[in-house]
Amino acid sequence: MNVILSIAKTTVGEAIRRRVLLIILLIGVLFLAVAPGLSVLSLRQDFSVLASFTLGVIKLTSAIIAIVLTVYLIPNEIERRTIYTILSKPVLRWQFVIGKYLGAVAALGLMMALMTVTLVAVFAIMGKGASMDVILNLTRAPVMFFIQMSLLAAVAVFFSTFVPPITNFFLSGGVFMIGTIFSPVFDSISSNEKTSGLVKMGAGIIHAIVPNFGMFNIENSVINQGQQIQNPTFFMLKMLLYALLYICACLFLGVIVFDRKEV
Amino acid sequence: MKNKGLLLGLVIASFIGQGVVSKWAFPQWSKDYSPNKGDLSGLSGDQMLFALGGFREMLAGILWVRADAFFDQGNYDAILPMIRLVTILDPHQIDVYATGVWHVAYNFTDEQSRSDRRYLPAALALGAEGAEKNDHTYEMFFETGWLWYHKIDDNYDRAVYWWEEAHKRDDIQQARRNILSNAYIRDGKLDKAMDMYKTLLDEAEAKFAKSAEYTDRIQRDTVESNYDNMIVRMAQRGNFAQQRGEFNRADFKYGTQPPYDVGFSGRVTVVEPRVIVVEGTWNVQPVGTRIRFVLRDTDYPEAIEGGANWDANKKVNLEPPTGITYLQDGLFVKNQSFNRRIDMSRDPTMYPLLKKDYTVEFYYNTRSAPAHMQDKFGYNGEGLTDKNFLRTDVREGQRVVYASLKLTQDQLLRVGEWSMSGKVPVVQTPNYVAVGEVNTDTFFTVPSLRDRVSFPGAPQPDPNKPPVTGQ
Amino acid sequence: MSLAIETINLQKTYKSRGGGSIGVVNNLDLQVERGEIFGFLGPNGAGKTTTIKILLGIIYPTSGVAKVLDKDAGDLEAHKKLSYLPEKPYYYEHMTGLEIMRFYASLFGIKDRAHCESLLERVNLTNDMNRPISQYSKGMQQRVGLAQSLLNDPELLFLDEPTGGLDPIAHIEIRDLILKFREEGRTVFISSHELSDVERICDRVAIINKGEIVAQGRLDDLLAGGRIEVTADNASEEIAAKLRTDDRTVSLGHGRLILEMSDSEDTGAVIDALRSGGSEIVSVIPRKKRLEDLFIESVASDNQLKGRKMSKMTGESTEPEATNEEEAGS
Incomplete structure (x- = not known):
C-alpha cells in the first residue's frame, strides 16, 4: 500500500506541474471567472444561463484534463525510463498501474476542486440572487463530474496499456462521447413502444457494456432549480458504486495487459 | 503473474457488477435526469x-x-x-x-x-x-x-x-x-x-x-x-335574483334587464389593393367597446366563428407560417359607430392573400368586455341583443353578436373587374346604415359616479361633430 | 558460493514485420559471481540492455533461464536486494534530489530521511540535495542515480552505461565509487561500451555481439598475450605480401609498412625479412593486449561489423576504405 501511495503522491506532484494541464486548467478557471460577464448580456434567465455555462466549462475542462493527463501517464514513464528504476525496485506492476491511476485521479480531483471553488466564489460574489443552499446544491454536479472523470481516466489508463497516447486521446474521447450519448439513446429506445424487442435487447446489451457516462450528467436538476428529485444523494451513491466497479474492471484488465507488456 | 486467474475473475466480477448497478440506477436516471424520453424522430x-x-x-x-x-x-x-x-x-x-x-x-x-x-x-x-x-x-x-x-x-x-x-x-x-x-x-x-x-x-x-x-x-x-x-x-x-327565480319580476330593476339591442351593422370597402375600410354602427355611447374584426382565408385551419381552435395542433412548429392569412383587429366604438382603415399592403408576409376566398367576421362577446359594459350586458350577454346578429350557438352559454361577410382575392387585390379603374368592392350587412343616419336617441347610459357625462340628462354629444374615425 | 547472475540458453526474439522473428538475445549463457565487478560489453544494439531488462524482469525471455540472486528474474525478493541504474536516467524533474531519494526509498518501505541524506553525502550532493533535479548537471543526475541505487544496500547492482556522456572528472568519481562497491562486497554488473573504464575496474567481462556471447572470462586471462608492432620504411609491395599472414595485419602506404603480430611469433625473423628486402626498421614496439583489441578480435569475426565498429571502438582507422565505409554508414 505504501508503494502505491508513494507512486500516487509522486504522480500528483508531477501532474500538477505539467504545463499543458495547467494551461487547460487556467483557461477553464478564466472562463469561470468571466462567465458572469457573458450572461450580463442576458437579462433573462440569469441563474440558469450562468449555471449551465459554468458547469459546462467545468465538465469540458475536466474531461480534457482527465484524458490528457491519463493518456501520457504510463507512456511518459516508459519514454523517460523512470519506469525501469521503479520496476527494478520491489514494486509489482499492478501496484505501479494502480498507483499511477490513483495519483492521476487525485491530481484531477485537486484541479476540479479548484474549479469548483471558483464556481462557488463566482456565484457567491456575482449573486444572481442564488442563496448559499442553491450554490451548494450546484456543487453536486462537479462531484458527479469527478466520479465521471475518474471513470474516464480508468478507461484511458486501460487503453494506455496497449495503444499510443495520441490514438488513446481519440479513443478515450470517442468512448466518452459514445458513453454520453448512448445513455439517452438507450432511454429513448427502451421507452419507445414502437421499437422491436430485438433492437431493445441489443441496446440493452450495449448499455450494459459501454461506460454510461451520460448517466453522470445530473447538472440539469441543479441548473434548473425546483425539479422534484427524490433521493438525489442516493442516486449519486449508486453511480459512485457503478463507477467504482467499472473502474476496477478497467484497471484490473489494464493490469493484466500491462503485466505482459514489454516496456 | 501468479494471480492472473484471480485478477481475471475480479475483472469479470466487477464488469458484471457494473452492468447490474447500471441497470439498477437506470430507472431513476431515466425518471429524473434523462434529457429526452420517447420519440427522438422529430429531431434532426x-x-x-x-x-x-x-x-x-x-x-x-x-x-x-x-x-x-x-x-x-x-x-x-x-x-x-x-x-x-x-x-x-x-x-x-x-x-x-x-x-x-x-x-x-x-x-x-x-x-x-x-x-x-x-x-x-x-x-x-x-x-x-x-x-x-x-x-x-x-x-x-x-x-x-x-x-x-x-x-x-x-x-x-x-x-x-x-x-x-x-x-x-x-x-x-x-x-x-x-x-x-x-x-x-x-x-x-x-x-x-x-x-x-x-x-x-x-x-x-x-x-x-x-x-x-x-x-x-x-x-x-x-x-x-x-x-x-x-x-x-x-x-x-x-x-x-336570477338564482332565486325573481329576475323577471316587474318591480325588480337591473341594468341588464331588458336586453339592449346594439343595432350592429357593418361594411367593408376595399379602397386600394390590400387596403380596406371597415365601418359600421354599434348603438353604444360609452367608451369601452371593442368589436373583434377578423379577415381570414375561408379555409383557414381550425377556424371557428370569430377565432380558431388555436390549440388543435399539439406539435410545436416554430417555422414561420406561410401562405395563410389571418387578420384580427379591434374596432373601437365611438359615438355609436366604428370606422377603421386597415392597410395590409405593408405586410405581405403576414397577409399574403394567396387564397381565393376570404371571410370577414364581426364578433362581440360580453365576457371580454370591461366591467361597466358587463353591468349593462351581463356576464354572458344576458343584457345583450341584436335584432339581426344575436347568436347563442357560437359560444356555449353566451349571447354574442356575430356577423360574417365574404370577399374574394380579386376584390382584396383590386384586380380584374375590381381593378382601381373598375368597380369598388364593397360588402356589407343587409342592414348597413351609413354613420350619419344612426338614430342617436336610443343609446343607453351607464350610471357612473366618476363620469358625469354618462348621467341621464348630462350634456349630449354634439350631433354636428363628425364621428371619430379609426386610423 | 552461488552465482549472482546466471542465464542458461537465454533467448529473446521479436516478431519482425515480415512475419519472421528477429533474435535480439541468442543462447546467452552468463555466469556472474558474487562480489565481482562484471563487465558486459558489446557494441550498440548488441543486446546488452535487453539482457539487463530480462534480468530485471522488465521484459520476458522467449525461452531459457534467467536467475538473479538465486531467484527467477523479476522476483520481488530478489528486487529487494538489487538495484538498477539505467542508461541516461531521467527523474521526475520537479523533485529535489532528496525528494527523489525519499520516493525511491519509500518503494523499499524505507522512511529514514537520514539514510537518504547520508547516501547523497556519499555522492557529494549534500549541498544540492534541496534543488530540483531539473537544475542538476548530467553528472549530478548520474550521482543521484548511484545514490538511489544504494538505498536498499544492494547485493547486486546493474549499471547500464554508468559513465555515458560524463566529463572525465565525473568518470573518475564514478569509477571510484564502483570500486568501493566491490570493497563493500557488492556484485556490480556493468554494461558499457566505454572500454577504458571497464578495463580498469572489471574482474571479469563478457563480450556480446548480435545477441551472442563471443567472449567471456577473467580479464587477465582474456588479455593474456601481447602484440608487437613493427614499422619499416622503404618497403615494397612484394615484401608486404610475403609477410602477410592470417594472424598479422600489414598495411603499406608511401613505402611505410606497419606490421602487427602476436608476441608469440618470432620477431627477429620478421625484422630479418624486412631488412633483407631493403627496408629500414623505424621502430619495434611491444604492445600489451588491451580490452579494445580483445573487443575488436571478438566482434570483428562478424564481417559486417568489422570496419564500422572497429574504427568506432578503437578510434583509429585501420584502412582508408574503412573510414569511408564508416562515414557512408553513419
Whole structure:
C-alpha cells in the first residue's frame, strides 16, 4: 500500500506541474471567472444561463484534463525510463498501474476542486440572487463530474496499456462521447413502444457494456432549480458504486495487459 | 503473474457488477435526469447530437445568450429556431419556454401593431410542451393559461383549465392564484369564482392572523375587495335574483334587464389593393367597446366563428407560417359607430392573400368586455341583443353578436373587374346604415359616479361633430 | 558460493514485420559471481540492455533461464536486494534530489530521511540535495542515480552505461565509487561500451555481439598475450605480401609498412625479412593486449561489423576504405 501511495503522491506532484494541464486548467478557471460577464448580456434567465455555462466549462475542462493527463501517464514513464528504476525496485506492476491511476485521479480531483471553488466564489460574489443552499446544491454536479472523470481516466489508463497516447486521446474521447450519448439513446429506445424487442435487447446489451457516462450528467436538476428529485444523494451513491466497479474492471484488465507488456 | 486467474475473475466480477448497478440506477436516471424520453424522430441529426451530448445545458445557455442579442436587434425570426433548439437541449429551462411563448405570441406584429395570430398555435404548443416537461412547477401552466386569458381573450374554459393545473402546483405565487377567480368569471362559472374568492380570503386571513405582515394584509385586503366587488356586481346585474327565480319580476330593476339591442351593422370597402375600410354602427355611447374584426382565408385551419381552435395542433412548429392569412383587429366604438382603415399592403408576409376566398367576421362577446359594459350586458350577454346578429350557438352559454361577410382575392387585390379603374368592392350587412343616419336617441347610459357625462340628462354629444374615425 | 547472475540458453526474439522473428538475445549463457565487478560489453544494439531488462524482469525471455540472486528474474525478493541504474536516467524533474531519494526509498518501505541524506553525502550532493533535479548537471543526475541505487544496500547492482556522456572528472568519481562497491562486497554488473573504464575496474567481462556471447572470462586471462608492432620504411609491395599472414595485419602506404603480430611469433625473423628486402626498421614496439583489441578480435569475426565498429571502438582507422565505409554508414 505504501508503494502505491508513494507512486500516487509522486504522480500528483508531477501532474500538477505539467504545463499543458495547467494551461487547460487556467483557461477553464478564466472562463469561470468571466462567465458572469457573458450572461450580463442576458437579462433573462440569469441563474440558469450562468449555471449551465459554468458547469459546462467545468465538465469540458475536466474531461480534457482527465484524458490528457491519463493518456501520457504510463507512456511518459516508459519514454523517460523512470519506469525501469521503479520496476527494478520491489514494486509489482499492478501496484505501479494502480498507483499511477490513483495519483492521476487525485491530481484531477485537486484541479476540479479548484474549479469548483471558483464556481462557488463566482456565484457567491456575482449573486444572481442564488442563496448559499442553491450554490451548494450546484456543487453536486462537479462531484458527479469527478466520479465521471475518474471513470474516464480508468478507461484511458486501460487503453494506455496497449495503444499510443495520441490514438488513446481519440479513443478515450470517442468512448466518452459514445458513453454520453448512448445513455439517452438507450432511454429513448427502451421507452419507445414502437421499437422491436430485438433492437431493445441489443441496446440493452450495449448499455450494459459501454461506460454510461451520460448517466453522470445530473447538472440539469441543479441548473434548473425546483425539479422534484427524490433521493438525489442516493442516486449519486449508486453511480459512485457503478463507477467504482467499472473502474476496477478497467484497471484490473489494464493490469493484466500491462503485466505482459514489454516496456 | 501468479494471480492472473484471480485478477481475471475480479475483472469479470466487477464488469458484471457494473452492468447490474447500471441497470439498477437506470430507472431513476431515466425518471429524473434523462434529457429526452420517447420519440427522438422529430429531431434532426445535429439537434439529436447536441440534445444527447454531455454539454447540452451549456450549449443551451450559450445559444440563449446569443438569442438575447437577436432580441435586442429585433431579429425575431432568427430567435425562433434558437428557442426550439434551446428547449430541446434543455427542456427544463423554464424561462426559455416562458420567454419563447411570450415572444412567439406577442412579438410578431404588422406595421399597425396588429399581432400575427398565425403564431398562436406554435405559442400554445410550446407552452403546453413546457408545462409537460416541467410539471413540477406552476409556471408554464400559468403562462399557457395567460395566452388564453389575455392574448386570445376568448374560450376562457381553456384559461381555466391551465390555471387550475397551475393551482395544483405548490409553488404558485399568491397574486397569480387570485386571477383564477377572474378566469372563472369570464368563463361564466360564477359559483366557482365565489368559492375561489372564499378560499383565498380564508387563507389570507389565516395567514395574516398568524404573521401580521404588511404583504399578508395587502393580500387579504385585495381578495376581500375583489370578493366584495363581485358580490356587488352580481347583485346589480341580477345574478342573485336570477338564482332565486325573481329576475323577471316587474318591480325588480337591473341594468341588464331588458336586453339592449346594439343595432350592429357593418361594411367593408376595399379602397386600394390590400387596403380596406371597415365601418359600421354599434348603438353604444360609452367608451369601452371593442368589436373583434377578423379577415381570414375561408379555409383557414381550425377556424371557428370569430377565432380558431388555436390549440388543435399539439406539435410545436416554430417555422414561420406561410401562405395563410389571418387578420384580427379591434374596432373601437365611438359615438355609436366604428370606422377603421386597415392597410395590409405593408405586410405581405403576414397577409399574403394567396387564397381565393376570404371571410370577414364581426364578433362581440360580453365576457371580454370591461366591467361597466358587463353591468349593462351581463356576464354572458344576458343584457345583450341584436335584432339581426344575436347568436347563442357560437359560444356555449353566451349571447354574442356575430356577423360574417365574404370577399374574394380579386376584390382584396383590386384586380380584374375590381381593378382601381373598375368597380369598388364593397360588402356589407343587409342592414348597413351609413354613420350619419344612426338614430342617436336610443343609446343607453351607464350610471357612473366618476363620469358625469354618462348621467341621464348630462350634456349630449354634439350631433354636428363628425364621428371619430379609426386610423 | 552461488552465482549472482546466471542465464542458461537465454533467448529473446521479436516478431519482425515480415512475419519472421528477429533474435535480439541468442543462447546467452552468463555466469556472474558474487562480489565481482562484471563487465558486459558489446557494441550498440548488441543486446546488452535487453539482457539487463530480462534480468530485471522488465521484459520476458522467449525461452531459457534467467536467475538473479538465486531467484527467477523479476522476483520481488530478489528486487529487494538489487538495484538498477539505467542508461541516461531521467527523474521526475520537479523533485529535489532528496525528494527523489525519499520516493525511491519509500518503494523499499524505507522512511529514514537520514539514510537518504547520508547516501547523497556519499555522492557529494549534500549541498544540492534541496534543488530540483531539473537544475542538476548530467553528472549530478548520474550521482543521484548511484545514490538511489544504494538505498536498499544492494547485493547486486546493474549499471547500464554508468559513465555515458560524463566529463572525465565525473568518470573518475564514478569509477571510484564502483570500486568501493566491490570493497563493500557488492556484485556490480556493468554494461558499457566505454572500454577504458571497464578495463580498469572489471574482474571479469563478457563480450556480446548480435545477441551472442563471443567472449567471456577473467580479464587477465582474456588479455593474456601481447602484440608487437613493427614499422619499416622503404618497403615494397612484394615484401608486404610475403609477410602477410592470417594472424598479422600489414598495411603499406608511401613505402611505410606497419606490421602487427602476436608476441608469440618470432620477431627477429620478421625484422630479418624486412631488412633483407631493403627496408629500414623505424621502430619495434611491444604492445600489451588491451580490452579494445580483445573487443575488436571478438566482434570483428562478424564481417559486417568489422570496419564500422572497429574504427568506432578503437578510434583509429585501420584502412582508408574503412573510414569511408564508416562515414557512408553513419
